[in-house]
Every structure is written in structure tokens, then in C-alpha cells.
Amino acid sequence: MSIKNVASIGEFGLIDIIKTRFINLNNNDNIIAGIGDDSFCFKYGNKNICITKDMLIEDVHFKRHWISPQELGEKSIEVNVSDIGAMGNVRPRYALIGLGLPPKTSESFFTKLYKGFKKACDKYEMIIVGGDLVKADKIIISVMIVGVGEGKVTKRSGAEAGDLIGVTNTFGDAGAGLNLLYKYGAKHKYNKNELGLISKQNNPKARLKEAWKVAKYLTSLTDASDGLYISVDLLTKHSGKGAEIYMDKIPISSNLKKIFKENQKQLNFALFGSEDYELVFTVPNSKSVLLKKLVPHISYIGKIDASKKIKYFYNDKEQKIKYLGYKHF
Amino acid sequence: MSIKNVASIGEFGLIDIIKTRFINLNNNDNIIAGIGDDSFCFKYGNKNICITKDMLIEDVHFKRHWISPQELGEKSIEVNVSDIGAMGNVRPRYALIGLGLPPKTSESFFTKLYKGFKKACDKYEMIIVGGDLVKADKIIISVMIVGVGEGKVTKRSGAEAGDLIGVTNTFGDAGAGLNLLYKYGAKHKYNKNELGLISKQNNPKARLKEAWKVAKYLTSLTDASDGLYISVDLLTKHSGKGAEIYMDKIPISSNLKKIFKENQKQLNFALFGSEDYELVFTVPNSKSVLLKKLVPHISYIGKIDASKKIKYFYNDKEQKIKYLGYKHF
Numbered sequence: 001m002s003i004k005n006v007a008s009i010g011e012f013g014l015i016d017i018i019k020t021r022f023i024n025l026n027n028n029d030n031i032i033a034g035i036g037d038d039s040f041c042f043k044y045g046n047k048n049i050c051i052t053k054d055m056l057i058e059d060v061h062f063k064r065h066w067i068s069p070q071e072l073g074e075k076s077i078e079v080n081v082s083d084i085g086a087m088g089n090v091r092p093r094y095a096l097i098g099l100g101l102p103p104k105t106s107e108s109f110f111t112k113l114y115k116g117f118k119k120a121c122d123k124y125e126m127i128i129v130g131g132d133l134v135k136a137d138k139i140i141i142s143v144m145i146v147g148v149g150e151g152k153v154t155k156r157s158g159a160e161a162g163d164l165i166g167v168t169n170t171f172g173d174a175g176a177g178l179n180l181l182y183k184y185g186a187k188h189k190y191n192k193n194e195l196g197l198i199s200k201q202n203n204p205k206a207r208l209k210e211a212w213k214v215a216k217y218l219t220s221l222t223d224a225s226d227g228l229y230i231s232v233d234l235l236t237k238h239s240g241k242g243a244e245i246y247m248d249k250i251p252i253s254s255n256l257k258k259i260f261k262e263n264q265k266q267l268n269f270a271l272f273g274s275e276d277y278e279l280v281f282t283v284p285n286s287k288s289v290l291l292k293k294l295v296p297h298i299s300y301i302g303k304i305d306a307s308k309k310i311k312y313f314y315n316d317k318e319q320k321i322k323y324l325g326y327k328h329f
Numbered sequence: 330m331s332i333k334n335v336a337s338i339g340e341f342g343l344i345d346i347i348k349t350r351f352i353n354l355n356n357n358d359n360i361i362a363g364i365g366d367d368s369f370c371f372k373y374g375n376k377n378i379c380i381t382k383d384m385l386i387e388d389v390h391f392k393r394h395w396i397s398p399q400e401l402g403e404k405s406i407e408v409n410v411s412d413i414g415a416m417g418n419v420r421p422r423y424a425l426i427g428l429g430l431p432p433k434t435s436e437s438f439f440t441k442l443y444k445g446f447k448k449a450c451d452k453y454e455m456i457i458v459g460g461d462l463v464k465a466d467k468i469i470i471s472v473m474i475v476g477v478g479e480g481k482v483t484k485r486s487g488a489e490a491g492d493l494i495g496v497t498n499t500f501g502d503a504g505a506g507l508n509l510l511y512k513y514g515a516k517h518k519y520n521k522n523e524l525g526l527i528s529k530q531n532n533p534k535a536r537l538k539e540a541w542k543v544a545k546y547l548t549s550l551t552d553a554s555d556g557l558y559i560s561v562d563l564l565t566k567h568s569g570k571g572a573e574i575y576m577d578k579i580p581i582s583s584n585l586k587k588i589f590k591e592n593q594k595q596l597n598f599a600l601f602g603s604e605d606y607e608l609v610f611t612v613p614n615s616k617s618v619l620l621k622k623l624v625p626h627i628s629y630i631g632k633i634d635a636s637k638k639i640k641y642f643y644n645d646k647e648q649k650i651k652y653l654g655y656k657h658f
Binding site: 003004005006007009011014015017018021022023024025029031034035036037039040042044045047049051053054055057059060061093094096098100101102103104105106107108110111114115117118127128129130131132133134135136137138140142144146 | 332333334335336338340343344346347350351352353354358360363364365366368369371373374376378380382383384386388389390422423425427429430431432433434435436437439440443444446447456457458459460461462463464465466467469471473475
């Protein structure tokens with residue numbers, strides 16, 4: 001018998017173990033969205049309180065010489081706000097920041113990191129309200145955000161057969177930027193297009209305002225932190241549905257097209273590259289035109305069906321897709 | 330000019346930087362307790378919502394061979410519940426668990442750790458509602474707990490001159506247990522008293538029920554996670570007061586007395602040893618007898634005065650005390 005470890009079980013296998021063995025929810029817990037969704041939300045009177053937490057770990061999620069401390073602070077907040085935005089009509093209010101720091105971390109690094117936290121929090125009219133500070137070998141940033149909303153929370157489940165699958169902006173830049181940093185390091189003389197890709201990796205922006213504008217029309221919603229492929233998989237699985245994805249409709253930036261000319265390469269970054277933090281959602285066909293008026297940089301890349309399978313097409317021809325993305329362990 | 334680092338600034342220096350430079354609270358934020366208190370609490374209608382988060386990091390807060398995975402899971406929940414209890418009349422409801430795990434972590438370690446989380450959550454009628462899983466070099470456990478309360482939240486501030494300073498149970502065992510583990514390792518053949526001390530280190534219990542019983546009579550409250558010396562310092566500083574501490578009144582367990590016979594040594598563990606997780610509070614003199622009826626294992630170890638200084642006495646003789654405790658960086 002081989003002994004299993006967390007790498008061989010994988011992130012989603014571990015989540016399954018947690019869900020089936022350690023979580024017993026019942027109806028009077030007031031929970032609206034729990035494990036497996038972008039944030040945890042519970043009902044309180046007529047309000048929804050949503051909480052998200054995410055850890056960024058040095059040399060796993062970032063390398064110190066690839067990103068400035070202030071950018072790192074801003075990014076840590078943006079990625080958590082993105083998870084709050086993925087619940088729809090929820091306003092981020094409070095940030096708690098946990099930091100693990102090596103004792104030799106300079107004061108300057110610490111204050112610049114905090115400047116980043118503060119700048120991003122100010123942008124979203126959030127306030128930093130606490131946290132914890134501990135010693136660690138590597139930098140650990142553990143941000144928690146509390147958001148408050150009213151009405152419907154938009155979850156990963158809820159997609160219906162016939163719904164269109166929509167996304168905001170373009171996909172693949174963040175993964176391509178990371179690819180460049182791995183290949184050439186931070187000190188390389190990058191051109192403008194390459195810097196655009198790296199910036200999407202280092203300076204992601206949560207699509208919070210877009211989420212607020214469209215949330216009430218959506219049937220399901222998530223933010224793409226692990227690539228479009230995983231996002232589509234999550235929405236369909238949580239909704240118990242299937243989908244057709246038209247890869248030629250996936251929006252690709254001009255930066256990505258200029259730096260990685262091969263079409264297949266662009267699509268690989270879009271499907272499997274992490275950290276684009278764009279919205280991925282489903283919407284009834286009847287609302288799709290209205291949505292594009294509200295948020296012009298929305299594209300429709302596929303549609304939901306009842307098949308429980310996800311089929312990928314390129315110019316109307318079905319393509320076999322093999323998962324090439326990041327494994328969390 | 331010497332370049333400062335986080336070790337030379339220290340935990341409380343860093344918190345000061347955060348408070349003065351990066352936090353601007355105003356009155357319409359509905360915040361009842363924020364940075365520097367045991368939990369973050371905000372007002373919601375007539376309820377108080379309290380949130381606490383704490384990280385435990387391998388080789389900083391625990392060594393893997395000193396504590397079983399299930400104990401580690403239980404302890405991670407208990408220490409966070411302790412922070413919720415330190416706000417007084419607040420019920421812990423939901424736990425979010427963030428885990429950083431080395432890829433080679435065995436499935437058995439993972440499930441035993443979760444058994445520990447679940448067991449402690451069940452004990453407090455809390456439910457695990459989510460979290461995140463990431464790869465890391467060392468084990469990181471980042472627990473967040475959401476609690477809900479009504480009425481007054483008991484903060485670190487609020488002590489008045491003349492109040493008595495009370496504590497639950499005994500002090501110093503957890504620090505002494507850690508001392509034994511450092512000295513002799515986990516495989517040593519310990520006697521019953523030594524195992525009692527180690528158990529206080531590995532199996533701390535949040536004094537939640539005690540906190541609920543007495544909260545409404547208290548003027549200030551905290552839980553002793555960094556030694557009694559720091560707890561007294563926090564309550565007086567937050568309240569803008571001073572104190573007299575009678576060291577001969579500090580309750581010491583029979584286990585500690587048997588294993589460390591020297592009186593000074595016992596007091597050092599009590600004052601500077603971490604992780605006892607007992608309640609430290611202030612109460613008007615007029616309520617002190619009632620409190621001991623409600624929770625018999627309460628002791629009074631000193632009293633608050635207006636001096637803004639803390640004086641330590643032993644058998645009525647003032648003693649100079651030098652901080653000997655754990656530095657977080």
C-alpha cells in the first residue's frame with residue numbers, strides 16, 4: 001500500500017476530505033455560502049456578512065525580488081477583495097492582516113508593505129482593523145476581509161442550461177507575466193508589452209465595481225484565480241451542469257498576442273495561467289446584451305448545458321484539452 | 330545610521346507603527362474593539378460580531394515531534410476561542426481554517442489535524458465553514474473564528490483605580506512544560522507532574538464558560554497568551570492606569586511546585602512563560618466575592634491604581650522586575 005501525501009491527493013481531493021468528513025452544516029446555521037465558494041457568507045438579520053481569507057507565501061506565491069513590497073501589499077488586498085467581489089453585491093469593509101516575518105526583515109520593507117495594504121484598502125474604502133504578527137522563516141501574508149451585503153449572494157452554483165458564460169477583460173496576461181519572470185528574472189530589460197504582462201501578475205485589480213453592476217442578473221459567479229479552465233470547471237460542477245466553451249472567443253490582450261505569437265500558447269496561458277482575477281459568470285441569454293451595456297469589456301465565451309461535461313471548441317471543431325495548470329501541492 | 334529590522338523594533342513597536350501610520354478609524358465605522366485587543370469586534374444592529382485570527386507556525390510556535398497532529402488541531406482552535414472569550418459575552422460560531430502544508434505531509438497527518446480541529450469545534454458548538462490550502466515549506470495553521478454576542482464587549486481598556494486584578498486557575502505550567510520539551514525532548518520518560526506541565530502546553534483550554542459567567546461584572550479582560558507580566562501590562566496601558574501586583578498571591582500549580590522547587594523559577598514561568606491562556610481581568614472590589622462564587626478557581630493578585638506604573642511586591646516588599654519573556658521577533 002502506498003502512503004498518500006497531500007501532493008498526491010491534491011487541493012481538491014483535500015477539500016473533498018474536509019467536506020465529507022469534517023463539516024456538518026445544518027439549516028439553522030444561517031450559512032449562505034461555505035467551503036468551496038470564494039467567500040464564506042452568513043445571514044444576519046436582512047444582511048449578508050461575507051468573510052474571505054487568503055495566504056500569500058514567499059517563494060510559493062511570490063518571490064521577493066520580483067515584486068516591490070508596496071505592490072505585494074496592494075496585491076494581497078486586491079486578491080482578497082476579488083474573492084469578496086465574487087459573491088456579487090457585497091461591500092468590503094474591514095481588513096485583518098496577519099504577517100509572518102523573518103526577524104531580519106527591514107523596517108523599510110515592513111512600512112512599504114503596509115503602505116501597499118493601506119493604499120489598496122483606501123481605494124475600496126476599507127479599514128485595517130487588526131491582525132497578528134509572528135516570526136517566520138519566510139514572509140507569510142494572511143489577509144482576511146469582512147464584507148457586508150444585502151439581497152442575493154451570487155455563488156458558484158446556480159448556472160442553468162442555456163445560460164451564457166461571460167468573462168471580464170482578457171485572460172492569460174498574469175500567467176504569461178509570471179512565465180517571463182521565471183525565464184528572465186526581474187532585472188531583465190523588458191519591452192512595454194512584456195511589462196504589461198508582468199504588471200498584470202504583480203498589480204492585479206479586483207473587478208469589484210463590475211461585480212456590483214452585474215451581480216443581480218447573474219446565475220453564478222467566481223473570480224479566476226487559477227485559470228479560466230478551473231473557473232469553468234467550478235461553476236459547472238457547483239451547478240451540476242455542463243458547458244461548451246468556444247476557445248476562439250476567449251479574449252486575449254494585444255500584449256499577450258505580441259509577446260507570445262503562437263495561438264496555442266496564448267490559449268494555454270488563458271486556460272491554465274493563474275491570477276488573472278477576472279470575473280467568470282453565467283447569465284440568462286435574455287440579459288446578455290444588457291450586461292454588455294453595463295460593462296462593455298465583457299465577452300461571452302460559451303454556454304451552459306445539462307450534459308455535466310465540458311466540451312472545448314476551436315472554430316466549431318471540438319478539441320481535447322488536457323489540464324496543464326498549476327498544482328497547489 | 331543603523332538600519333532597523335523587525336527584530337530590533339519588536340512586536341509592540343511594529344503595532345505602534347501600524348496604529349499611528351496606517352489606521353484611521355472614525356466613529357461611523359461601527360468598530361467596538363480593534364487593533365491591539367484580543368479580537369476585532371464591530372456592531373451590527375444590536376449584536377456584536379467579533380473576529381479573531383492567529384497563526385501557528387512550525388518550529389516557531391510548535392515542533393512537530395512535541396505534539397500530536399490531533400492535539401495541534403485542537404490547540405489551534407482553543408487559542409483562537411480563548412481570544413474570543415477574552416471579549417466576554419461572545420459565542421464562537423464559525424471557524425475558517427487556512428493551512429500551509431509541505432507537499433510531503435502525509436494524508437494521516439492531515440486527517441488527524443482536522444480531527445483535532447473538528448473535536449475542538451464540536452466542543453464549542455462551532456462549525457468549520459471554509460478556509461484555504463496552500464503549499465509551504467513548514468506547516469502553517471491560520472485559524473479565524475467568527476463570534477456573535479450581545480450587550481457589552483469586555484475590552485482590554487476600562488480598568489478603574491481600586492479595581493482588583495483577578496485571574497483564573499494557575500500560571501506558569503505551559504511555559505514550564507515548554508521548558509521541559511526543550512530540555513529533554515518528547516521521548517524522555519517524564520513523571521506524572523512533568524506530563525501535567527507538558528499537557529498545559531500542548532492541550533490548552535480556552536476559559537470560555539468562565540468568561541461568560543463573569544463578563545458582565547468586569548471592567549477589563551484579556552487572555553494570557555504571553556505571560557501574566559504582559560497581560561497586566563496590556564490591561565493597565567489600555568486603561569491608562571497603573572497597578573500593584575502581589576507576587577505571593579499568584580496561583581502556582583502543585584505540578585509546577587513539585588518540578589521546579591525554587592520559588593523564583595516558579596514566578597518566572599508564571600510572569601514570563603507563554604500560553605497559559607487563563608483569563609486576566611479587573612473587577613470592582615464590590616463584585617469580587619460574587620465572582621469567586623461564580624468561578625471558584627479565581628484568585629486576586631493585585632489592584633489597579635492611578636499611577637500609570639506597575640509595582641511588583643513579594644511579601645509586602647517591592648521587587649524590581651526585569652522582563653525575561655519571549656520576544657516575538
